[in-house]
Amino acid sequence: MYAFDYHKPSSVADAVSALGGASDGKFVAGGMTLIPTMKQRLASPSDIVDLNGIGELxxxxxxxxxxxxxxxxxxxxxxxxxxxxxxxxxxxxxxxxxxxxxxxxxxxxxxxxxxxxxxxxxxxxxxxxxxxxxxxxxxxxxxxxxxxxxxxxxxxxxxxxxxxxxxxxxxxxxxxxxxxxxxxxxxxxxxxxxxxxxxxxxxxxxxxxxxxxxxxxxxxxxxxxxxxxxxxxxxxxxxxxxxxxxxxxxxxxxxxxxxxxxxxx
Structure with a gap:
């Protein structure tokens, strides 16, 4: 797995902002698709924006x-x-x-x-x-x-x-x-x-x-x-x-x- 920056916003607005500030960011929910592909080095996002802290979702x-x-x-x-x-x-x-x-x-x-x-x-x-x-x-x-x-x-x-x-x-x-x-x-x-x-x-x-x-x-x-x-x-x-x-x-x-x-x- 390649290095990446990790973000855990508490609102939708913050999540969208975090992704917008990344060169190649990805949202992650449960991680059932993204995490395995990252482990296999098939994906290498610069930033991961974790959605688990957003109660409104x-x-x-x-x-x-x-x-x-x-x-x-x-x-x-x-x-x-x-x-x-x-x-x-x-x-x-x-x-x-x-x-x-x-x-x-x-x-x-x-x-x-x-x-x-x-x-x-x-x-x-x-x-x-x-x-x-x-x-x-x-x-x-x-x-x-x-x-x-x-x-x-x-x-x-x-x-x-x-x-x-x-x-x-x-x-x-x-x-x-x-x-x-x-x-x-x-x-x-x-x-x-x-x-x-x-x-x-x-x-x-x-x-x-x-x-x-x-x-x-x-x-x-x-x-x-x-x-x-x-x-x-x-x-x-x-x-x-x-x-x-x-x-x-x-x-x-x-x-x-x-x-x-x-x-x-």
Whole structure:
């Protein structure tokens, strides 16, 4: 790991200021992505701005027709929240399936979506629920936020403050985990909201999270497992590695989607 300057601000304004004064600074939340890459010397930021001391970035609250979760809220806090379990239980399930206890107690919602990691779980929920990402500069729709593999709309000095999830009529998340890392080889969130039906897939796409539009069309006509049996996912553009081929993942998308429909409530 290369040398760097460390900052631990107590407010969003101080965090943005610290990053702005660095030649190549990075925000760090739970450190699940940045710290390992630094250890491998794949990243060498000049400054690290630790967000863990900023209380305003944490918390879970119900706000009218939405659930608002602060960017620095940990996966464990989401998984155990009575508010989340009541308002969007699928989010509590998703959070509880992330990594192991150590990861869940350090990893955060904001960190999970900030990089559009192709194996992260939360991007599927953000996209399927048509959530909005509130930043230090603006509010971004889910469709505009995720832009490709490890690429989002965030600017260098832009900080995620919270994510606003509309309350769905029904939603469920199903995931096929890598047995070692527990990352999503394929994860599918199915959500039926006031604005329509969405199916979002993580873990499988070479460009990160994506919507399975053919599945959405099938479910709009018949919201049942059977409606998806004949929907084939094109393996072109899907990940292939030692854990599974693109064709294998394409099949898993269908299997996980059908399980998610069955679990919707």
């Amino acid at each position: 944490k918390g879970i609250r119900e706000d009218g027709d939405a659930l608002v979760i602060g960017a620095m809220t940990t996966h464990a806090e989401v998984a155990s929240s009575d508010i989340v379990k009541r308002v969007i239980p699928a989010l509590a399930v998703l959070a509880d399936w992330i990594g192991d206890a150590q990861v869940r107690n350090r990893g955060t919602l904001g960190g999970s979506i900030a990089n559009n990691d192709p194996t992260a779980d939360y991007p599927a929920a953000v996209l399927a629920l048509d959530a909005t990402v509130q930043t230090s500069k603006r509010t971004l729709a889910a469709a505009d936020f995720f832009q490709g593999l490890f690429t989002t709309a965030l600017e260098e000095d832009e900080l995620i403050l919270a994510v606003r999830f509309p309350k769905p009529e029904k939603a469920a998340y199903m995931k096929f985990r890598n047995p070692a890392s527990r990352y999503a080889m394929v994860g599918v969130m199915v959500a039926k909201t006031a604005d329509g039906l969405r199916v979002a897939v993580t873990g499988a796409g070479q460009d990160g999270v994506f919507r399975a539009t053919e599945m959405e069309k099938a479910l709009e006509n018949d919201f049942s497992e059977d409606a998806l049996k004949g929907v084939a996912i094109d393996p072109g553009g899907l990940n292939a590695d030692i854990h599974g081929s693109a064709a294998y993942r394409a099949n898993l998308v269908n299997v996980m989607a059908r399980r998610a429909v069955a679990a919707c409530r």
